[in-house]
Amino acid sequence: MTGKSLTAALASGMLVFFLTAAEAAEAPRYVFFHINVPNATNTVARGINDAGQIVGYFSDSNGTHAFLLSDGNYTIIDVPHASTQGRGINASGQVVGYFTDSTGTHGFLYTGGKFTKIDVPDARFGTFAIGINNAGYVVGDFFVTEGQQHGFVDTAQEFMRIDFPEANSGTAATGINDAFQIVGYYDVKQGFLLVGGQFTTVDVPGSHYTFPFGINGAGQIIGFYGARYCEPKRPTHGFVAYGAKFITIDVPNAAQTCAYGINNKGQIVGLYSDGAITHGFLATPENPAEE
Numbered sequence: 332m333t334g335k336s337l338t339a340a341l342a343s344g345m346l347v348f349f350l351t352a353a354e355a356a357e358a359p360r361y362v363f364f365h366i367n368v369p370n371a372t373n374t375v376a377r378g379i380n381d382a383g384q385i386v387g388y389f390s391d392s393n394g395t396h397a398f399l400l401s402d403g404n405y406t407i408i409d410v411p412h413a414s415t416q417g418r419g420i421n422a423s424g425q426v427v428g429y430f431t432d433s434t435g436t437h438g439f440l441y442t443g444g445k446f447t448k449i450d451v452p453d454a455r456f457g458t459f460a461i462g463i464n465n466a467g468y469v470v471g472d473f474f475v476t477e478g479q480q481h482g483f484v485d486t487a488q489e490f491m492r493i494d495f496p497e498a499n500s501g502t503a504a505t506g507i508n509d510a511f512q513i514v515g516y517y518d519v520k521q522g523f524l525l526v527g528g529q530f531t532t533v534d535v536p537g538s539h540y541t542f543p544f545g546i547n548g549a550g551q552i553i554g555f556y557g558a559r560y561c562e563p564k565r566p567t568h569g570f571v572a573y574g575a576k577f578i579t580i581d582v583p584n585a586a587q588t589c590a591y592g593i594n595n596k597g598q599i600v601g602l603y604s605d606g607a608i609t610h611g612f613l614a615t616p617e618n619p620a621e622e
Contacts, residue, residue, distance in 0.1 A: 359597065359616040363582055366600070366611030368398055368405055376400075376600035376611030378419040378426075378462070378545075378592040385592075385600055386417035386426050387611055397428055397441075410439060410446055417441075419462040419469075419506075419592070427460040427469050438471055438485075451483050451490050460485075462506040462545070470513060472503035482515050495523055495530055506545040506552075506592075514543035514552055522554060535570055535577045543572075545593045550574075553599055555589040569601055582612055590614075 366376045371389035378386045385400040386408075397408040397417030409415050413432035420426050426441040427449075438449030438460030449469060451458045456474035463469050469485040470493075480501025482493030495502045495517035504515040504525075513525040514533065522533030522543040535541045535556040543554035552572040569580035569590030581588045585603035592600045599614040 360618050361580070361599075361614040362617055364613040364615070366400065366613060373609040374611045375602045375609060376591065376613065377417060377428075379594045379598055379600045379613070380420045380422050380424070381594045381596060382422070382424075383594075383598065384420055384424060385611075385613065386420045386428070387600070388416040388428070397426070399426065408441055415439075418460065418471075421463045421467070422465045423467075425463055425467060427463045427471075429457075429459045429471075438469070440469065449485060451485075458483075459503075461504070464507045464509050464511070466509065468507055468511070470504035470507045470515070472501070472515075482513075484513070493525065505543060505554075508546045508548050508550070510548065510550075512546055512550060514546045514554075516542050522552075524552065533572065541570075544591045547593045547597070548595045549597075551593060551597065553580075553590040553593045553601075555601070569599070571599065580614060582614075588612075 366374055368374045368389040371391050374389045376385050376387040388395055388397050395414040395416060397415040399406045399408055408417055408426060410430040413430040415430040416428045417426055418428040429436055429438045436457035438458045440447040440449060449458055449460050451473040453475050454473035456477050458473045460469050460471040467487055472480055472482050474480055480503060482502040482504030484491045493502055493504050498517040500518045502517045504513050506514045516522050520540045522541040524531045524533055533541055533543050533552060538556040541556045543552050545553045555567050555569050557567045567587040567589055569588040571578050571580060580590055582603035586606040588603045590599050590601040597616045601612055602609050603612050
């Protein structure tokens with residue numbers, strides 16, 4: 332890590348209720364729910380807090396918009412005159428994400444109906460805010476030049492840069508919990524966990540790519556693996572890691588599944604593709620995991 336070191340039923344309908352996993356006997360069972368913003372062509376769920384509030388983004392004929400799903404109601408969160416994506420939410424209901432307008436791509440913090448722009452000082456080709464913890468620390472990535480990607484933590488007092496040692500094409504920080512444990516990926520293929528300034532790789536056995544995107548207070552990590560990106564027609568699977576155990580999470584009958592957010596109750600949000608369009612999902616544990 333360069334710079335300064337760190338100190339260490341809510342959706343629209345039930346889908347199905349089982350977990351696809353090699354270690355099904357040890358895995359929690361999940362109930363899956365659809366998340367579809369009305370009149371949207373695609374919906375992606377990205378973050379969830381302990382109250383079950385969900386943020387994400389959707390596309391329609393007017394562009395891309397962030398949303399908040401709370402108590403079954405959708406609220407659109409749009410930076411004026413910009414394409415907006417919601418990425419993370421904490422217990423206070425603070426939302427982070429990023430928007431693109433005529434000046435470029437900028438991160439944002441949305442609190443009490445007000446947007447605060449997040450721009451890493453050295454960024455020249457965009458700042459992307461992706462995760463937030465309950466202390467209000469924001470993680471994400473930024474670009475100094477095209478192709479030169481760095482992770483960051485924004486404490487509201489200062490920015491701290493995160494670079495995985497010997498990374499060739501860059502580092503992105505994607506999730507942070509209240510113990511200041513950070514997950515992310517480097518070189519657009521390999522995951523990591525950062526604790527107390529020490530990096531540990533996160534790699535689903537046998538996979539070509541592993542992308543962690545969230546971590547909760549119990550240290551459970553979620554993300555997706557298989558393909559380089561969560562793109563249509565690529566075989567991509569969600570995962571949840573319990574220590575050294577990786578459990579695959581596939582929405583039944585989906586062409587692909589990507590997990591993005593997890594709360595302290597073990598509820599997971601993400602996206603799945605039916606082969607035509609993208610839908611959000613909520614996976615709620617039906618039983619606790621066996622350690």
